[in-house]
Amino acid sequence: xxxxxxxxxxxxxxxxxxxxxxxxxxxxxxxxxxxxxxxxxxxxxxxxxxxxxxxxxxxxxxxxxxxxxxxxxxxxxxxxxxxxxxxxxxxxxxxxxxxxxxxxxxxxxxxxxxxxxxxxxxxxxxxxxxxxxxxxxxxxxxxxxxxxxxxxxxxxxxxxxxxxxxxxxxxxxxxxxxxxxxxxxxxxxxxxxxxxxxxxxxxxxxxxxxxxxxxxxxxxxxxxxxxxxx
Numbered sequence: 001x002x003x004x005x006x007x008x009x010x011x012x013x014x015x016x017x018x019x020x021x022x023x024x025x026x027x028x029x030x031x032x033x034x035x036x037x038x039x040x041x042x043x044x045x046x047x048x049x050x051x052x053x054x055x056x057x058x059x060x061x062x063x064x065x066x067x068x069x070x071x072x073x074x075x076x077x078x079x080x081x082x083x084x085x086x087x088x089x090x091x092x093x094x095x096x097x098x099x100x101x102x103x104x105x106x107x108x109x110x111x112x113x114x115x116x117x118x119x120x121x122x123x124x125x126x127x128x129x130x131x132x133x134x135x136x137x138x139x140x141x142x143x144x145x146x147x148x149x150x151x152x153x154x155x156x157x158x159x160x161x162x163x164x165x166x167x168x169x170x171x172x173x174x175x176x177x178x179x180x181x182x183x184x185x186x187x188x189x190x191x192x193x194x195x196x197x198x199x200x201x202x203x204x205x206x207x208x209x210x211x212x213x214x215x216x217x218x219x220x221x222x223x224x225x226x227x228x229x230x
Contacts, residue, residue: 012100013195071112
């Protein structure tokens with residue numbers, strides 16, 4: 001006989017970004033006051049400074065072994081900062097019954113050297129976001145917290161309440177374009193975290209199908225597989 005669970009799991013969406021390194025929000029949180037965010041400004045500034053320092057070192061007379069040792073030391077400090085941030089997320093999650101951390105299915109691999117030496121590299125996609133994902137999983141394992149990944153398609157645009165694609169404003173806010181939805185504007189990171197939490201449940205990914213509109217410029221809703229509905 002399969003044992004019955006006394007309580008349902010609590011999906012907690014965790015959005016990873018640069019403005020907020022981690023934003024965590026349970027699926028049923030009624031408002032944003034109980035959500036948890038870790039500001040990413042300090043780490044972003046440290047990465048920018050690190051890049052300039054390495055450029056200066058590579059142009060100097062220091063030998064490569066000395067430069068490599070310095071890079072490793074700075075990398076270890078950055079990883080420690082990521083771990084400290086991830087621990088605050090895990091501590092937050094443990095306040096809920098049977099928490100499950102839900103992140104987006106990141107397809108990036110961290111490449112710190114690319115960020116440090118490639119002038120066209122993006123800070124987030126080159127190292128920070130993928131490293132933050134990996135460290136969150138590692139720290140969650142210490143807390144024995146399960147972590148699952150869901151599709152990331154349009155998670156930063158989908159309205160957490162109705163599933164319609166909204167518009168990003170100033171890169172920090174999402175405005176819902178569905179006139180029948182109670183949501184007007186919402187902080188983008190908190191919205192994305194709740195969208196990820198919703199996607200933990202089958203069939204709850206972008207599950208709103210709007211009526212056909214006479215306006216050709218209207219946004220389409222997403223299908224459950226992450227594609228656009230006809």
